[in-house]
Amino acid sequence: MLESSNRLDEEHRLIARYAARLAAESTSSQPTQQRSAPDISFTIDANKQQRQLIAELENKNREILQEIQRLRLEHEQASQPTPEKAQQNPTLLAELRLLRQRKDELEQRMSALQESRRELMVQLEGLMKLLKVRHSK
Incomplete structure (x- = not known):
């Protein structure tokens, strides 16, 4: 500076x-x-x-x-x-810990949902191909 x-x-x-x-x-x-x-x-x-x-x-x-x-x-x-600030307010620290834990849980849930979505998209692609094959016959 x-x-x-x-x-x-x-x-x-x-x-x-x-x-x-x-x-x-x-x-x-x-x-x-x-x-x-x-x-x-x-x-x-x-x-x-x-x-x-x-x-x-x-x-x-x-x-x-x-x-x-x-x-x-x-x-x-x-x-x-x-x-000093952290020791002055243990309630704030506990709340911060809980918020971080909740954030981690939400991130894990989001990852699981994204993986599930990917799997569903792959299944949908397979079904669309199968439908096209049957429709062309």
Whole structure:
């Protein structure tokens, strides 16, 4: 999990650098002598705003990644039964055992029914063949 968040942080840094480079290239594509002072000021303000936006988005992304990591840890902790929890509720353990036993019984019954169905299908095929032979005579 930490590796994926580090990888995402690195990706966001690369994106931010690329965006800054693109912004710099777009401003440097026009010679400075040809641009007026308001144009340069506007470009500097736009670049500053872009950097601020990128920084805000990176911070928001870090917060979201931390929240995701926290939720994953909570989920893992909640899904792993601890011995303390098991000892606290023996009724729940007994019910769980009974449910598992019932599940096993139902699975065995289903297997037996499926096998019986297969046998009946084979018998039906044989009877259909016999019926066809008698019908063609």
